[in-house]
Amino acid sequence: MDKKEERLNQILSTTIEVLIKEGAENLSMRKIAKNANLSLSNLQYYYKDKDLLLIATVDFYFESCKKELTQAIKLLAADSTPDKKVFLEKVLSMLLIDGRSSHQTLMFQEIWTLASRNKELQNAVETYYKTYCLWMIDLVSAFCSKPEEIVSFLIPFVEGYTIVNNVIPLTKEKVIEMMVKLITILEK
Amino acid sequence: MDKKEERLNQILSTTIEVLIKEGAENLSMRKIAKNANLSLSNLQYYYKDKDLLLIATVDFYFESCKKELTQAIKLLAADSTPDKKVFLEKVLSMLLIDGRSSHQTLMFQEIWTLASRNKELQNAVETYYKTYCLWMIDLVSAFCSKPEEIVSFLIPFVEGYTIVNNVIPLTKEKVIEMMVKLITILEK
DNA sequence: ACCTGAACACCGTTCAAGT
DNA sequence: ACCTGAACACCGTTCAAGT
Numbered sequence: 229m230d231k232k233e234e235r236l237n238q239i240l241s242t243t244i245e246v247l248i249k250e251g252a253e254n255l256s257m258r259k260i261a262k263n264a265n266l267s268l269s270n271l272q273y274y275y276k277d278k279d280l281l282l283i284a285t286v287d288f289y290f291e292s293c294k295k296e297l298t299q300a301i302k303l304l305a306a307d308s309t310p311d312k313k314v315f316l317e318k319v320l321s322m323l324l325i326d327g328r329s330s331h332q333t334l335m336f337q338e339i340w341t342l343a344s345r346n347k348e349l350q351n352a353v354e355t356y357y358k359t360y361c362l363w364m365i366d367l368v369s370a371f372c373s374k375p376e377e378i379v380s381f382l383i384p385f386v387e388g389y390t391i392v393n394n395v396i397p398l399t400k401e402k403v404i405e406m407m408v409k410l411i412t413i414l415e416k
Numbered sequence: 417m418d419k420k421e422e423r424l425n426q427i428l429s430t431t432i433e434v435l436i437k438e439g440a441e442n443l444s445m446r447k448i449a450k451n452a453n454l455s456l457s458n459l460q461y462y463y464k465d466k467d468l469l470l471i472a473t474v475d476f477y478f479e480s481c482k483k484e485l486t487q488a489i490k491l492l493a494a495d496s497t498p499d500k501k502v503f504l505e506k507v508l509s510m511l512l513i514d515g516r517s518s519h520q521t522l523m524f525q526e527i528w529t530l531a532s533r534n535k536e537l538q539n540a541v542e543t544y545y546k547t548y549c550l551w552m553i554d555l556v557s558a559f560c561s562k563p564e565e566i567v568s569f570l571i572p573f574v575e576g577y578t579i580v581n582n583v584i585p586l587t588k589e590k591v592i593e594m595m596v597k598l599i600t601i602l603e604k
Numbered sequence: 605a606c607c608t609g610a611a612c613a614c615c616g617t618t619c620a621a622g623t
Numbered sequence: 624a625c626c627t628g629a630a631c632a633c634c635g636t637t638c639a640a641g642t
Binding site for chain 3: 624625631633636637
């Protein structure tokens with residue numbers, strides 16, 4: 229890794245840190261510069277304005293998410309018993325996260341909101357989710373028929389669950405039970 | 417409506433307008449004051465700081481959402497044919513909104529993000545969604561058994577769909593068809 | 605190519621003062 | 624009770640200048 233690459237890495241990591249800790253609202257070029265040990269003008273040499281810095285940060289973040297996802301999928305695939313029910317339960321309990329306690333969900337929420345005002349970020353988000361969809365289809369198809377239907381139903385549900393899990397009447401365990409039942413039935 | 421109430425109404429409506437048009441990121445006390453024809457200091461007389469203004473705005477917005485929801489539910493209930501399938505299709509096509517083209521989803525996204533950094537907003541969001549849940553349970557129970565399960569599965573799905581509808585493989589029509597099938601089966 | 609520092613218009617908040 | 628205006632520290636961006 230050469231010097232420039234290292235600098236960029238340092239800037240983007242710092243931006244993610246500040247973004248998670250303080251939110252997009254309280255993110256400032258000066259704060260990032262300070263935390264990354266750069267002068268404001270020097271930071272602006274690497275990223276001309278705040279928008280470009282945010283786009284680069286989101287791309288950088290999605291790359292790390294993809295790596296994590298690949299890892300998780302590998303674990304799931306390796307450890308797979310032939311039992312479909314057990315497999316589905318594992319996938320679901322991994323995906324159904326309480327959004328308020330997860331760094332990842334916090335970061336995604338910032339990204340969604342930023343993206344709603346920025347075309348380039350919207351594309352980055354769309355591209356990421358499409359990749360995510362394809363991987364899920366691939367993963368699910370090892371155990372289930374009609375993977376496209378299952379994924380079309382699983383992904384929105386999981387995304388929504390991170391937001392509203394604290395208000396729905398059923399517990400997480402009951403939700404997993406229900407989802408396994410539904411997926412099993414969906415294939416018939 | 418007395419003068420004070422009118423002033424507050426004018427301030428909160430202006431805040432919502434600016435929030436939807438420009439996002440929380442670009443919302444400023446000065447901008448709101450200007451658009452609502454007040455001096456900055458006068459706005460601060462009514463809302464001491466930005467946080468208090470945002471909390472009041474979110475409460476105000478949720479109130480209008482509740483009114484809209486009551487209206488929509490009334491329409492659904494009045495026009496109800498005895499056919500469960502038709503009823504479910506109507507509910508679903510009303511709820512499954514493309515998030516990118518809807519003012520409401522834009523506003524909710526801003527609120528979610530703001531809430532992730534503010535305890536009071538979190539409570540406001542939670543209270544709103546709990547009311548929403550109870551109304552949905554009430555609505556659904558007219559036609560279906562196991563309304564708690566159906567709502568626990570419907571609400572997260574609908575929330576998630578607004579975010580990821582553009583990346584999942586199935587079309588909206590196919591999604592509705594699938595959901596009706598699943599709900600029907602869930603009751604058995 | 606990489607980095608600096610001053611200047612500008614804008615921001616939220618505070619405060620002392622008016623009616 | 625309602626409203627004003629000045630002051631403060633902070634913000635993003637621009638720009639002319641250094642190595």
